[in-house]
Amino acid sequence: MKQRLITGIVAGALFLGLCLLGGWWYHLLLTAMALIGYYEFVKMTGAPSLSGSAVFGYAGVLFFMLPWDLLGMTAPFSLERGIWLILLVFLLITVFTKNKMDIRSTAMLFTGIVYIGMGFSYMALTRASGDGYGLMWTFLLLSCIWGSDAGAYFVGRRFGKNKLWPAISPNKTVEGAVGGVIISMVISVIFAIIVPDLLTVGRALLIGLSCACLGQLGDLVQSAYKRVYGIKDSGSLLPGHGGILDRCDSWIIVFPFVHIVMLMPYY
Known part of the structure; x- marks a missing residue:
């Protein structure tokens, strides 16, 4: 209980402090949390956490988390098109690996990208409300x-x-x-x-x-x-x-x- 309380206070203070600061500080925190969350998801599914498919998954999470507004840039394509392109790559992975990474594994990795990447990206969007x-x-x-x-x-x-x-x-x-x-x-x-x-x-x-x-x-x-x-x-x-x-x-x-x-x- 003591360890849980100390962790809660420290983590809570860090999160709320960076949330108050906003901007790059908060966005970088959320990006780190999203990547760690995806690592946990990949590890849980039993897939190698640094395999080619998993690394592409981290890149997919980063696609959702890139702060285009803070960078003064426009996203190269819409969210819908980005999701489809990520899905296409995972479907092709099953072919090029000759099913060493089969559809069940790639489907889970794809699900994790959307589940975690979109979740944290909307947290960033809320804080950066226009x-x-x-x-x-x-x-x-x-x-x-x-x-x-x-x-x-x-x-x-x-x-x-x-x-x-x-x-x-x-x-x-x-x-x-x-x-x-x-x-x-x-x-x-x-x-x-x-x-x-x-x-x-x-x-x-x-x-x-x-x-x-x-x-x-x-x-x-x-x-x-x-x-x-x-x-x-x-x-x-x-x-x-x-x-x-x-x-x-x-x-x-x-x-x-x-x-x-x-x-x-x-x-």
């Missing part, structure tokens, strides 16, 4: 996610009786999940009260609901695939907490979702 309030939007989403996690944990411990999804995560309860949703929505409404010109109560409620539901589903997604591979943690970078993916599983689902369904009013 309306000048990127820090507020980032803190709103993170606060809702963290509030949902805390609410689910404490409400579940106190009132939890009905298992939410025992086949995937035996400790989660329906009562805890509902508690997390309520806490997240309360937090989002508080933000709406603080900045009413930027965020209506109605939109805040939808954002809070999305952060809680998608955040908890993001956690279940990682629990599901870790069970497939028979591992407890995705990595060991953060003593007492596991790896990057263990800590960011909710973030990399929530941030893209609220943008894609246009719950974020500013871009």
Whole structure:
């Protein structure tokens, strides 16, 4: 517990400090987290972490994370075209390696690129929001996610009786999940009260609901695939907490979702 607390304080202070600074500092941090997260994903699947396919995967993650605006450049092609080109290369890998890297392995590596690369890229996009309030939007989403996690944990411990999804995560309860949703929505409404010109109560409620539901589903997604591979943690970078993916599983689902369904009013 002591090790977990110390790691949480140090890692949290570093993350929040660079988030406050924004710009290159925060973007470089997110890029490093994305690459480490992809390394954890590759290692978990059993693929060699420095094979040609994995190295191309790291390059794919970097494609998502390149800060074209900060570089004063325009991306050479759209996100949609980039995803298709990455997919094409992985399909061709199965041919050129004569199935030493078969479709199942390359499909997993491709999934990891989109899952992790897009997740962290939308975190960067949120902080760099063109309306000048990127820090507020980032803190709103993170606060809702963290509030949902805390609410689910404490409400579940106190009132939890009905298992939410025992086949995937035996400790989660329906009562805890509902508690997390309520806490997240309360937090989002508080933000709406603080900045009413930027965020209506109605939109805040939808954002809070999305952060809680998608955040908890993001956690279940990682629990599901870790069970497939028979591992407890995705990595060991953060003593007492596991790896990057263990800590960011909710973030990399929530941030893209609220943008894609246009719950974020500013871009």
